[in-house]
Amino acid sequence: MELTDNVLEIRDLVKDFPSVRAVNNVSFDIKRNTVHCLVGENGAGKSTLIKILTGADQRTSGNIRLNGAEYAPRSTKDAKLKGISTLFQELNVVDQLTVEENLSLGMEDTTLGFLRRTDKTKRMVEAMNSLEPSIKPRQLVSSLSVAKKQIVEIAKAVATESDIIIMDEPTAAISEGEIKRLFKIIKGLRERNVTVIYISHRLDEIFELGDYVTVMRDGKHIDTRPISQIKDRGELVKLMIGKTVFEQYTLKEGACKDPILEVRGLSNQKLNDICFDVHPGEIVGFYGLVGAGKTELARAIYGADSYGGEIRFKGRRLPNSPDKVIAAGIALVPEERRSQGLFTILTIRSNVPVMNMRKISRAGFIDGSRERKISQEYIEKLRIATSSMEKETRKLSGGNQQKVVLAKCLFADADLLMLDEPTRGIDVGAKSEIYAIIRRLSEEGKAIMIFSSELPEVVNICDTIYLLYDGSLKETIRNGCDLDSEKILHTVTGGA
Amino acid sequence: MNRNLRALTFVMAIVLAVTMIPAAVAQAKPLKIAFFVSDLSNVFHQAQFTEAKKYAKAKYNADVYAFDGKSDGAVMTQNVDQIVAQGMDMATLHIWDGEAAKPGILDALKNGVIVTSFFSPIADTGIPTARSDEAGISFDMGKQMATQWKKAFPGKSIVMVQLGWPNHTEVQSGRTAPFVKGVLSVDPKATNLGCQDASKGADAAKQIVTDLVTQHPEVNLIYSESSNLTVGVMAALSQAGRGKFANGKPLTEIVCSVDFDEVEMKSVYDPNSSLKLSMGLPPVETARGRIDLMFDIKNGKVAKTSQPAAEKFYKAYTVSFWSMPRPEAVKWLNTQFGTSVK
Amino acid sequence: MRTNQASGAALPQMSNESFLTLFMVGVLAVIFAIACLVVPNFFQARNVLNIVTNNWFIIILGIGVTFLLITGNFDMSVGGVIALTGVLSVWFCQGANVSQNVLANGLGLPYILAVGLALLCAVGIGAINAFFIARLKVPSIIITLGTMMLARGIAQIITHGAQRNTSLPDEFGLVGTAALPGTNIKISVLVMVVLVLLAFVFEKMTVSGRRIYLIGANSEASRLSGVKVGRHLASLYMLSALLAGITGILLASEYKAGVSNRATGYEFDALVIALLGGVSIAGGFGSVLGMFVGAIILSVVTSAATGLLLSPDWQFTIKGVVTFLAILAQRFALDRRK
Structure with missing residues (x-):
């Protein structure tokens, strides 16, 4: 198949809930092998858009094309098969299983109902090794940190040859050091032919990581631009909420009362x-x-x-x-x-x-x-x-x-x-x-x-x-x- | 339920029995009889066992040993396997799971033990069965009830129902079916609503009768297949404002029960209660019948096995407000159960 | 979504719980209507009264079982506790040394004392449940299945696997059989109605009732919000055992007998009516009122099956199918609402 320049094209997408239009006529493109950031305040429509992309929700109207072909997943599993994997805020890993078992979860090959270790599993283990050699396949997932669990999920997506990995607030629960490592992996995904849709409230991350950014507000698409065309944090915040927020510590009088x-x-x-x-x-x-x-x-x-x-x-x-x-x-x-x-x-x-x-x-x-x-x-x-x-x-x-x-x-x-x-x-x-x-x-x-x-x-x-x-x-x-x-x-x- | 507990007591019983065998062997003259009961804590079975012991010793100089099933099918089956091991010469079984016990029975037969059954024939072993003549009593009770109803209400047609175990062969042949026949012998046009499943116990019986007398208020003859169901039946009737007699005369229905006991005594002879009859199952005749059957085999009067299995019936009683005066019933209870009811 | 135009504020939406209870009332109405069409003499006041009163004992059990289910816990011991309490009350009350038959001899205590002690033993079983579940955090289904056997085992030991029903004073049979003056509604039914009303008030209007839902919705958050989770669970287990004990006393009095295999399987009946009434097996959701509706549904089906004079196999099948369909319909309705 002739690969298009845009991996994903969203046109006139609408999602109505009984009381509110959560996604309002949104259109934009996502370029192949980039890190595309999605920002907006809570309630801006990001989550709903993501849910439509991952098959968790069905659109009201509009069009999505993945690799130039009509894309309408019926479920998250269907979305995965079609090439869009997701790293949810609540991770999809099962704590009581080993890393290897988690990798093959939902993709098991079976013979007469018995699990088989196959090339697929091997491929996933290899992908994981190349991402993070310190994780052992036989390790219980419960013994891994949140960041490492994420890496397991990413490995799974890479090995199943996903075109797109959606990452919803991946750094919310992990430490600074782990964030650095995760970012290195995300940057490396471009070479592996994977496009990342990255959602975060930490705007600094977007400047560090992103190639493009799409801003949403009140269910509407506000703008999609290369990061390089955005001057600074302040400009991005302005796009997101329409007003500028300042956060600055103001020195207080020294407290001299008795300790509570x-x-x-x-x-x-x-x-x-x-x-x-x-x-x-x-x-x-x-x-x-x-x-x-x-x-x-x-x-x-x-x-x-x-x-x-x-x-x-x-x-x-x-x-x-x-x-x-x-x-x-x-x-x-x-x-x-x-x-x-x-x-x-x-x-x-x-x-x-x-x-x-x-x-x-x-x-x-x-x-x-x-x-x-x-x-x-x-x-x-x-x-x-x-x-x-x-x-x-x-x-x-x-x-x-x-x-x-x-x-x-x-x-x-x-x-x-x-x-x-x-x-x-x-x-x-x-x-x-x-x-x-x-x-x-x-x-x-x-x-x-x-x-x-x-x-x-x-x-x-x-x-x-x-x-x-x-x-x-x-x-x-x-x-x-x-x-x-x-x-x-x-x-x-x-x-x- | 408390199977473990039972298993434990069983094991202890075996240990005890095994240590006692040598003593028994030493004076090995009298015949040894394994007398199975489903549960020795039951008053009926206690009385039955006491009588069997006395009767066998007096008439046949035989020793009777109780094989207590403890209301547990598995224990009963294990008891069967103990017949040969404990050197029994004869056995009269009372067990629930015939199929499971079959190998043990065949083994005992092969070892020359005389094996009979009590109440129900066992699988296709062909061993003879001793049974109370329940069918005759059931027929008699049906007949009496229908007669009394027709005497009180010549114009009201009879509608009967039975409560108990609809899928149980012996219950059907000894209780439900003959009862229905007895009623029909008086009034061939009587309606039969059939046997309702009260196998879960008194509360189930109560609920069924409550619903039944509301939705089929025309019901007037009720056969309750066991005394423990009868309490539920009577409770339901009294709740519905029924269950009464007017000084010995029927009002809304007549009830009969099975397994006459001290508690039923009060109602049957109360001229204002509609429970008027009960099948009296006599421990004495039952015990003697069970013992006699085994010696009939020994003396060649009955075949060891036959197809279909032979059934021998021993006397049972119709305890009835109309046909058995109260003093007689009191005497019956006291002689059969060794009680001191007045 | 409806909005109150006058004040501009949104009207309180009907909660999922009220919705489900109403839905089950609808299901009940449909089943009742079908029964009226199919079963002769079904539609009459007397029968409706039977339907409401027949299952009084399961409904009393259902109260405790429902509360515990809402906290996310099971109580499978209630049937055993009924048997135990009934047998104990009889044994305590039977005359001492009046017969050679061991099953006719008891302790000769006055009735009130016998009942009090028997109830105390019931609460004791509840306390065992509470200790293992609330303190040692053992899964409730394991412990209560254990105490179910323990309670029934003791009952069997005391009755030698059978029953005790002789040498009882007349007052023993009073509470279980007496009817309200001028009616044939029994005291037991009144007890059931009063307990259901109290339970409803407790569940909906008191702080302790609210905490049942909190524990079921999120036990850890409850603890961190200052709810004494362990103490609450313990009280609920003892309450459930006490309710089972009261039921046991009433049932024993009704037949003037302590039967060791009485109430076998009632724990499942209580569970079924709670589920039929929309109580969530995962906890945090449900109500005593729903459980009551569930009990009536089951009662209608049982009564109709009896009235139709079906064979036992068919009765069993019909009950199973209706229960299954009702629970299915309920889940479907709730999903559609979301």
């Missing part, structure tokens, strides 16, 4: 003799790579994991169970919003008050009108985009889900709010809104702890930054203008 939280000699399997204080009104950041112990630290303070050492809150020793810690005045926005923070099959109304049921009940009975009033209040206060408070939270976008989790924690009336990766995988707009909320809370005198693997995030809003490496606190930094990001990176990657 005192941590002394905190140790457990993952943590090593951690000591620090947090003061009312202070925003404290814990920065480190994945596996540095951020989440473990948050969970230990919260009473979700056991620990040795002493934690005092408002001068009293903190009990070791989440319900008592919440009652004492601490709330946690957990790392995994869907598996730890949200009740996805329940409505927004049922989610918001769960951490402080006493406030919406009398003598154990729920006051329904009060519950609705409060939910409505938080939907407005945090600008949660939804048609109704009776919407199940799994139907919300990532950013809005995170706002629901935040609403839950705010409603707990905590004096200390801990946020673990508060803006992972959510768009710029929602991000800055969440930062604004955090700053407002701090002005109200609440203490805030942020656990993050995104340096810009910590630098933007934290007054004090602790650097974590391998379960230990390595350095304490007062935020100001003399931040040396290179030195920070040096510390958190284990440099002395």
